[in-house]
Amino acid sequence: MLGLIPALMVAGLRNSAATFLALSSPSLAHLSPLDIAVIAIYFVMVIWIGFYLKGQANTSEEFFMAGREMTAWIAGLSFVSANLGSLELMGWAGSAYQYGILAAHWYWIGAIPAMLFLGMVMMPFYYVCKTHSVPGYLKLRYGQGASVVAAFSFAFMTVLMSGVNMFAMAEVMKVVLGWDLNFSIIVSSLAVAAYVALGGLRSAIFNEVLQFVLIWGGALLVPILGLIEAGGWTGLKAKIAHNIANGAIPAGDYTHMWRSMGHFSDNPMGIHWTGIVFGLGFAISFGYWTTDFLVVQRVLAANSLRSARMAPVIGSFFKMAVPFIVILPGLLGLVVLQNADGSLMKLVGENVVAAHPGAGLHSYNEVQPLMLVRYCSPGLLGLGITALIAGFMSGMAGNVSAFSAVWTYDIYQPLIVKKARDEHYVAVGRWATILGVVISIGAAYLVMNAKGIMDYVQALFSFFISPLLGAVLMGMFWKRATKAGGFWGLLMGTLTSIGLWAWVKIDPSALRYVAISPDAKDMAENMYRALWSVSVSVIVVFVVSMFGKARPIEELDGLVYGATKIPVEEPVPLYKNEYFWLVIAIIGFLGLNIMFW
Amino acid sequence: MHSSSISIWFFIGVLLTIYGAMIFGYGLFELITGHTANVILANLHAPVWWGAIMLALGLFYGLRFRPGRND
Numbered sequence: 001m002l003g004l005i006p007a008l009m010v011a012g013l014r015n016s017a018a019t020f021l022a023l024s025s026p027s028l029a030h031l032s033p034l035d036i037a038v039i040a041i042y043f044v045m046v047i048w049i050g051f052y053l054k055g056q057a058n059t060s061e062e063f064f065m066a067g068r069e070m071t072a073w074i075a076g077l078s079f080v081s082a083n084l085g086s087l088e089l090m091g092w093a094g095s096a097y098q099y100g101i102l103a104a105h106w107y108w109i110g111a112i113p114a115m116l117f118l119g120m121v122m123m124p125f126y127y128v129c130k131t132h133s134v135p136g137y138l139k140l141r142y143g144q145g146a147s148v149v150a151a152f153s154f155a156f157m158t159v160l161m162s163g164v165n166m167f168a169m170a171e172v173m174k175v176v177l178g179w180d181l182n183f184s185i186i187v188s189s190l191a192v193a194a195y196v197a198l199g200g201l202r203s204a205i206f207n208e209v210l211q212f213v214l215i216w217g218g219a220l221l222v223p224i225l226g227l228i229e230a231g232g233w234t235g236l237k238a239k240i241a242h243n244i245a246n247g248a249i250p251a252g253d254y255t256h257m258w259r260s261m262g263h264f265s266d267n268p269m270g271i272h273w274t275g276i277v278f279g280l281g282f283a284i285s286f287g288y289w290t291t292d293f294l295v296v297q298r299v300l301a302a303n304s305l306r307s308a309r310m311a312p313v314i315g316s317f318f319k320m321a322v323p324f325i326v327i328l329p330g331l332l333g334l335v336v337l338q339n340a341d342g343s344l345m346k347l348v349g350e351n352v353v354a355a356h357p358g359a360g361l362h363s364y365n366e367v368q369p370l371m372l373v374r375y376c377s378p379g380l381l382g383l384g385i386t387a388l389i390a391g392f393m394s395g396m397a398g399n400v401s402a403f404s405a406v407w408t409y410d411i412y413q414p415l416i417v418k419k420a421r422d423e424h425y426v427a428v429g430r431w432a433t434i435l436g437v438v439i440s441i442g443a444a445y446l447v448m449n450a451k452g453i454m455d456y457v458q459a460l461f462s463f464f465i466s467p468l469l470g471a472v473l474m475g476m477f478w479k480r481a482t483k484a485g486g487f488w489g490l491l492m493g494t495l496t497s498i499g500l501w502a503w504v505k506i507d508p509s510a511l512r513y514v515a516i517s518p519d520a521k522d523m524a525e526n527m528y529r530a531l532w533s534v535s536v537s538v539i540v541v542f543v544v545s546m547f548g549k550a551r552p553i554e555e556l557d558g559l560v561y562g563a564t565k566i567p568v569e570e571p572v573p574l575y576k577n578e579y580f581w582l583v584i585a586i587i588g589f590l591g592l593n594i595m596f597w
Numbered sequence: 598m599h600s601s602s603i604s605i606w607f608f609i610g611v612l613l614t615i616y617g618a619m620i621f622g623y624g625l626f627e628l629i630t631g632h633t634a635n636v637i638l639a640n641l642h643a644p645v646w647w648g649a650i651m652l653a654l655g656l657f658y659g660l661r662f663r664p665g666r667n668d
Contacts, residue, residue: 034619041616049608052603074605209605213609225637225641376643377633377643379648380643
């Protein structure tokens with residue numbers, strides 16, 4: 001879930017929370033009994049779903065793949081929900097306050113093309129070969145070596161990320177509500193462990209759909225009321241211009257996405273359009289949305305190939321709409337948030353908050369809860385807080401259910417107990433779920449005691465995703481790719497990513513080489529590093545494969561483009577056809593970018 | 598997922614119905630007593646219409662996907 005959140009932002013949330021804790025500031029919101037009832041009912045509901053679905057998770061196919069019975073809508077909503085976490089809701093709102101609508105790039109070009117590519121081009125291969133996981137696909141295509149490397153790195157990173165997410169969320173709850181860190185960590189992780197261990201992937205998916213509805217129900221009211229207060233989109237733009245003219249907010253283009261992308265120094269993010277298009281739009285987003293098993297697992301649970309193709313297309317529409325509840329509140333915060341004396345509230349960076357203790361300053365990342373408190377009366381505030389908790393739990397459930405499947409299918413079964421009864425693997429999956437939660441809790445407390453780790457975890461995650469994209473794409477679309485090519489491509493791509501990261505860490509001025517400009521800033525680094533990494537991965541797969549012997553084409557059936565007969569689906573009415581909705585999604589994507597050009 | 602088991606949409610319907618009833622009820626209480634919460638745009642009575650929307654959606658999904666309904 002954190003895969004697309006820049007390290008700086010997560011560190012910012014953590015610093016922000018830590019600063020507040022150090023200052024012992026009062027919490028931002030005070031819950032009424034009605035709010036507490038709303039939150040409590042949510043927990044009762046998710047546990048009820050877990051117990052209800054326990055009876056439908058008896059075989060490994062049911063437990064790990066939800067019986068492959070999910071409709072396109074359920075798989076699609078779950079696909080998006082597993083990615084829509086609380087840190088994302090709060091972090092990107094803070095970025096929108098700071099950088100304007102540029103932050104929406106992570107939702108549109110940084111997601112939509114990759115989601116559509118997954119659905120229409122890659123999904124047939126994942127689905128037809130009946131793999132249980134992305135490392136499972138690598139095993140079929142490249143053999144055990146590449147699969148084990150990918151499985152271990154994924155399993156390790158998944159539980160670590162889950163722990164980081166858990167800790168960061170607990171700190172946010174401490175800041176916003178004054179809740180005890182241990183209380184937040186234990187209660188939420190117990191709930192997730194219960195419903196995933198009981199009902200498996202089906203339970204995780206059901207809860208993700210429920211959480212998706214709650215996130216919208218709880219967060220949608222803020223931009224609606226905010227727009228009413230600001231006088232609509234036109235009023236918002238006029239007020240931002242007025243505040244810039246007064247010097248109340250820094251000068252910049254807050255409402256256009258591409259106009260300031262001509263040069264690194266023209267925009268506050270320090271990014272060039274090539275970094276956005278090729279780095280974010282290809283290397284990072286394709287890596288995340290098409291090879292991260294956390295999200296791909298949801299689509300693999302679809303009940304037919306057509307549903308599996310439709311799910312990411314359906315998800316893309318909701319992904320396009322997410323900026324309305326994430327980016328817009330950040331922009332509205334620029335003009336509507338006020339101090340107690342009626343003056344415009346200026347949110348600042350965490351370092352400024354830390355440098356002025358007792359001044360009552362708020363950081364960028366608090367814009368979302370500040371907006372919630374501004375508009376939401378009892379009941380609605382509880383709903384908004386429940387949306388944040390639901391976002392956190394859906395992300396964590398996604399992590400542990402994916403960990404459970406990869407551990408059981410790609411590590412335990414091939415390396416530890418190769419032949420056992422199906423019930424045995426289901427039991428291992430249930431225990432792996434609980435183990436995943438326990439390790440996550442351990443990681444959360446590890447981060448609590450050594451907070452610098454959090455930044456490194458973010459970087460670690462990025463090391464594996466882009467090279468994996470290179471290896472998977474070459475394996476899926478080039479029949480000549482060999483076992484050795486896949487293994488070395490994955491390894492060299494990962495080493496490239498680690499090497500570039502270490503180079504900039506040791507010598508920050510190296511950023512000018514990694515991101516191709518002395519004016520590049522930290523955010524540009526991730527994009528160009530991902531681009532270098534996937535490029536090296538592809539080149540190494542190509543070169544090594546050219547020196548090896550390709551597998552016979554009959555062994556590649558179901559795995560590679562050109563060697564696979566894609567099943568022909570039954571004709572359906574236009575409104576159920578995936579290509580029709582693909583065209584609508586592309587038009588919507590282009591329209592949004594043109595509208596906010 | 599359909600006739601033999603409870604649909605996820607039913608669970609969503611139940612939750613929206615409960616939340617909608619609670620928030621709508623509170624909104625009516627505010628409207629009748631005039632004791633509005635100290636929030637911006639309280640005059641718009643968001644709990645009334647937002648709660649009503651949630652309640653209506655919840656009832657629709659709860660009834661449309663109730664267990665035992667064959668479709």
